[in-house]
Amino acid sequence: MKHLLYTAVLLAAPALAAPADDVSQARLKAKVERLTAFGTRHTLSSQTDPKRGIGAARTWAEGEFRSACGNAVEIVKPETMVSGALIPQPTRLVDVVAIQRGTLRPDEVVIVQGHIDSRRSDGMDATGDSPGANDDGSGVSLVLESARVLCHSRFAGTIVYAVLSGEEQGLYGGKLLSDYARAQHWTVKAVLNNDIVGNSMGSDGLVDDSHVRVFSEGPRANADAGMTKSQRLMGGENDSPSRNLSRYMAGLDEPGLAVRQVWRADRMGRGGDHAPFQEAGYPAVRLTVAAENYDAQHQDPRVEGGKTYGDTIDRMDLAYLTRVTRLNVRAAAALAAAPMPPAADIKGAVSTYTTLGWKPVPGAASYAIWRRRTDAPMWEEKVVTTTATTAVLDGVRADDWFFGVSAIAADGSASPIASALPGGGF
Secondary structure, X not given: OOHHHHHHHHOXXXXXXXXXXXXXXXXXXXHHHXXXXXXXOOOOOOOOOOOOOHHHHHHHHXXXXXXXXXXXXXXXXXXXXXXXXXXXXXXXXXXXXXXXXXXXXXXXXXXXXXXXXXXXXXXXXOOOOOOOHHHHHHHHHHHHHHHHHHOOOOOOEEEEEEEEOOOOOOOHHHHHHHHHHHHOOXXXXXXXXXXXXXXXXXXXXXXXXXXXXXXOOOOOOOOOHHHHHHHHHHOOOOOOHHXXXXXXXXXXXXXXXXXEEEXXXXXXXXXXXXXXXXXXXXXXXXXXXXXXXXXXXXXXXXXXXXXXXXXOHHHXXXXXXXXXXXXXHHHHHHHHHXXXXXXXXXXXXXXXXXXXXXXXXXXXXXXXXXXXXXXXOOOOEEEEEEOOOEEEEEXXXXXXXXXXXXXXXXXXXXXXXXXXXXXXXX
8 A cells, every 4th residue: 555655745746847857967967077176175175265175166056056046046154163073173164055935934944955075085184186076066966956947936835955064074064054944943844965876886886776765863863751751652763754754755756766765864884964953853864875885985086906996977877866866856846835744643542543633734725644554664544634633533543553644735735744653743
């Protein structure tokens, strides 16, 4: 019955084929080539050199937003001074952010992001060449191309296109934007963090150009002791908003590319700019390639022992990057059109029926109630669609099922499913 979930998700995007199909592989290639031409984009590199370093790269990215979108977006540049283990001297950190305001619910925000900084084998070397083609020129080019194809369309909610700094030195750019979102009182519906999304061959020769991995947290990073205790008793460890966002993306259709959900917050021993958003309580996932080439990550460009190292564009699969970009476009547009997921409560103890209730969601014309067995990975069955904000499911014993609710707009745009479990609500 898993196809029922896919059907519901596809309703979220009745007219998205044209924008996604407008994604250009040639434009993506040109953007990656331009990013590598800055020599290095290390966080500690020059912020004033007009041709080389992080400052020149940020200025170029801002110009790309302005050229493609004009007045359709507002450019903001949150900044702060940072220092830490990998930033020995206080350093100015700047994110470049383009905001496409929603027409009906502008405070509901979907963020598509990638980090612009790069690094060498020595993470403190801010002067040597560090092309950063795939890590993360691929993500930045994706963000810029997504803005180009979507920014002149109109959506009920807001889409934010973010070029982040300081990831390699400690996820500083993600933290900066997460703090900015909270200061702006944004209701963050989803964060799509794209980091290493442009190659299909691993360092062991494994090729997988038909999947993209989507990482999501299980228990919420911001869970307190009460929530953790409730999850232990009631379930919910596999039902965070980030996990349900991952399920939602797995239901989107991008020809030639399937989402491989990885149910851990990130790759083993590693991190990304979605983490600060999760820690703040926002739904966030990381997209990354199915087969990583470790010889082309955090490596000085060189040939050593007959092996080539370095993160250069010739190691990339630009057709694959194009498909991942299209998936992001479909997801961002679908999420921006849809209402927020409801936060549902459930009652069913010592009972042969189950009661669900939730508060009305702005923009929702109806709601769908979903269930799955407690050992099932995906939502299995849409139980009922209703215009009410309560439902009684006669003969359905709550002990045996997990339940969730999605909100549906008048045009059929459907939100991710919010689990009626501890930690599952937005």
